[in-house]
Amino acid sequence: MEVTLIMFKAIIAILVILLVLSSFRVVPQNNEGLIETLGKYSRTVKAGLVVIIPIIQKMRRVSLAMFPAEISKYSIITKDNAEITTSLTLNYLVTDSYKYFYNNTDSVKSMVELIRGHLRDIIGRMDLNEALGSTSKINTQLSEAIGDLTDIYGIRVVRVNIDELLPSAEIQKAMDKQLTADREKIAAIEKAEGEAKNIELTTKAKNDALIATAKAKAEAVKTEADAEAYRISKLQSSLAAASDGYFKNQSLDSFNKLATGPNNMIVVDKDDMTNLGSIPATAKVWNKSIENE
Template sequence: MPSIGTIAVIVLVVLILLLIVSNIVIVQQSKAYVVERLGAFRTVWNVGLHFKVPFVERVAKKVSLKEQVADFAPQPVITKDNVTMQIDTVIYFQITDPKLYTYGVERPMNAIENLTATTLRNIIGDMELDQSLTSRDTINTRMRAILDEATDPWGIKVNRVELKNIIPPKEIQNAMEKQMKAERERRESILQAEGQKASQILVAEGEKESAILRADAAKQAAILKAQGEKEARIMAAEAEAQAIAQVQQATADALKLLNAANPNDQVIKLRALETMTKVADGQSTKIIIPSEIQGLAGLAASAKALLEDDGSAKK
């Protein structure tokens, strides 16, 4: 059976081990521990394994190094033209110095909220209502610069500031809604007018193209008709010329044959008489007969009369 002294030693060893183990601290990623020794700042532990001296050192604050978001309640602000609005803001910040964050200001988040409200009132107070409603980016940029500079001694870096909601008074909201409705109706009227104008332009262009096509068709028809008439006249002229050439050729051939036959004066006179007969069948009212043919014509008339009398007697 172990003695009392042995048990006491074992208990003491176990207590010492428990004390040592309880003072072993593991700092996680994106965390930082602010350590004090006898109430005074000693150091900042970053990620890794650390040992805290029992009864002498303590972890005063555990700080997150991640980017954090603070959504503040709406704050009443007054514009330059004395319009009261409600604006709520969102701030994205990050702790860059755990020591300053721990010892720089009491209740840092409360301090940031009050500083944000004061800065917002100062900026909006220099703007009129219309300007404040249309200058969100300008307000965000100015607030971020002011807050970042003001919170730097607290170990805080302000990365971004956003105006989440800007709520004007109810009567101004109603007026803005009416104005927006009127603007929408005006744009709708403009779009309708532009649509009608475009439609009329398309119709006019279509009519213009149709008229051009009709004019081109009429022009082509006239050209084709003129070409047809021209070709018909050319063909008629060519046919007439060909006929005249054939008549002249026939006359020339007849003369050649007549010359080849060596006709006497009586044959020539007989031919002349035949020609005069053909001339007499025409539309001429006065015919001049050469003296050489007159005798032959009388002889022919006498012979014709004798033949007619002979024929009557036989009947």
């Protein structure tokens, strides 16, 4: 009987110790604890050692650290009825553990749906080409749109980023064809411009050569004309400076040449007609004329 009593006391002591130990809770760093009394929210406690009433009270731990999340691919229709597929990544953290845990059965899912809805609205007001080329702009508009709206879930979105915006396979195929056509068009234009430039340069080179040749010929003609003018000028100067004896000698030389030639006609100046007989060359011409008769 005494052994049974001792065992009973030991069991009671163990239960009391376990009960006391179970009344202590530790809230880790960057976490908060939500204390519930008989299933009803009682208070919020910070990181550290917390004492609760066993069985009656219960603590729920909520992390305040930043969480990454990925929104899987889903389709959006643009303003011009083109279908594109998008996926996002974001980072969020809990700013109000009470709202996060009690105001919504799944705050993270609600936040994701909110972001999806705003992204559909933003892209739905854009044409396909505008949407595909405005990822940065869409990120900015999306961040501004959600703003503090997620505060009702006790969550704040720190960063949101669109990972990809892809058109449907049919649209992509059409875009590839258009891109190929544009590239071929650009190549054809560049080729035509190159040929035109080549023709222009060739024509210019030929024209420059013709002009250079014409200038060279003109310069040669001018040089030749200048030389001839110089020769005539010097000749005239020499003749102007020559004495009468020089011209008489030239006349006598001409008469001598005529006398030895087949012709029998002599042209002399009228002033020299009286002295014609005194010129030996005249006598020779005269004698030759008589012999021929």
